[in-house]
Amino acid sequence: MLQLPHYFSLKDKLKHYHQQLIVFWSSLNLAQRCYFLAILCSILYLKSDTPSTTLITAITTLVLVAMISEFWPKFTQIWDSLPGKAVILLFYGFVANYSLVQASGEVNNIAGVSAEHLPYTHNFAVLLSVPVWFFITSLVVLLIIQFTIPIYIFILLLLRPFGLHTIWHAPNYRFAIITGLIRFGAGLFLLVQLALLSTYTGALKEVSKTVTNITNGLETDLIVNIQDPKAQEKTSALKENPELARTLSELDAKNDALSQRATAYEQKITNILSHFIFDHEADLYSRCDHTKGSRIIELNDYEILEIIRHNATENTHYTYQVKPCISAAIGHQFKPQKKP
Structure with missing residues (x-):
């Protein structure tokens, strides 16, 4: 009889916490709910003894849905303005131009003639290369967004004492600063996952070549390659430190594996285009x-x-x-x- 009031007290507390959780959940928007679920999945992943691919996939999907739901309205607002249209069209023009050039080179390497003689295969190759270019440009945009989020959080902190930190959001938007911090971490996680996916499939080899050529083209002729005077010191340091040499050897092995994946991806594209030429384009x-x-x-x-x-x-x-x-x-x- 003495534990009965305690039992009802505990039940009331649980009911109170349940109501608070419902109120808290109702006050969140779609992105915040996805971030919250992603955090719960992350806790489960850290607590699990064996790595779970399902949890990683769930976290990546939740973060992706959250970021799309947040940035898609911003994208439509930018598109509604004339300068925004110009920037977006320039972005997609860059993707389309390099996709056309890359597809033309692939067809020429396969058939040995100009891609203008195989228009359907050229168009098919463009369709295969556009997702890769869109993927890498999305990574770049995501990286730029990651650099702007700390500035956004800093401005919110400056405006908070004056009560002006809510001017960027709807009146019912809660936890702006906390959401910004979570968004920053989630964006880094998504960036890492996309980078790992791209390197694992080997789909970005041609893109990396193009980016490297652009970077080299921006360099001036005043840059002179000078042999590193400390090269011999580095070599002797590797000889004296077997652990460092072993680490560098493992990195070289991983680079070789990535190169093999990239070669395998190129071979798959070549086979697809070769079959298309013979079965559909040729007479x-x-x-x-x-x-x-x-x-x-x-x-x-x-x-x-x-x-x-x-x-x-x-x-x-x-x-x-x-x-x-x-x-x-x-x-x-x-x-x-x-x-x-």
């Missing part, structure tokens, strides 16, 4: 003579690109050869002469 029948079983693309009135498929046990590959067009009206001088 089976033509006015020009060609090898039986091959397919051709007419480059002009006098030349053709002959494509032959070789079905091997391990993989299928193709050979491409530019030949003269031998038809009923032209090209008879290129026919092999029959031996008498």
Whole structure:
């Protein structure tokens, strides 16, 4: 009988906490709720003994939904203004231009002729390269946003004593500073996950080459490569420190693995485009003579690109050869002469 009031007291407390949790949850917007759930999943991940891919995927998805829900209204506001349209179109123009150039180079490397002779394959290659360029530019934008968030939090802290920190948000927006700090950490987490995904798939090799070329192009001719006078000291330091040498060796091994993934990704794209050229772009029948079983693309009135498929046990590959067009009206001088 003596524990009964205590039991009701505990029940009342639990009911009170439950009501407070409902009020707290109702006061949050979609992004804040996603951040809150992501924090709970992070706690579960840290408490678990074995790494859980499901929890990492859940955290990444929640953070991605939160950031999209926050920045999409800002994006639409920027798009409604004329300067905003100019900046966004410039951004997508950059992506489209380099996607066209990269796709043209890929088609030329495969077929050995200009991509203008294979317009459908060129368009297909553009569709394959646009997501990669959009991915890397999104990483850059996310990185820029990460640099602006600390400035945003600092301005909020300066305006807070004057009661002006709420002018950037709706009247019912709560926990602006705490949400900003969580957003900063969540953005870093998302940036790391996207970078790991891109390096694991090897899809950004061509993009990294382009970025490196742009960076090198911005360098002036006044920069002179001078041999590092401490190179010998570094070499001797590695000899004296086996642990450091082992670490550098592991990093080299990881770089080799990433390079192999990038090569595998390029090979997959090459195979996809090669199959597309032979099965869809090239013609089976033509006015020009060609090898039986091959397919051709007419480059002009006098030349053709002959494509032959070789079905091997391990993989299928193709050979491409530019030949003269031998038809009923032209090209008879290129026919092999029959031996008498």
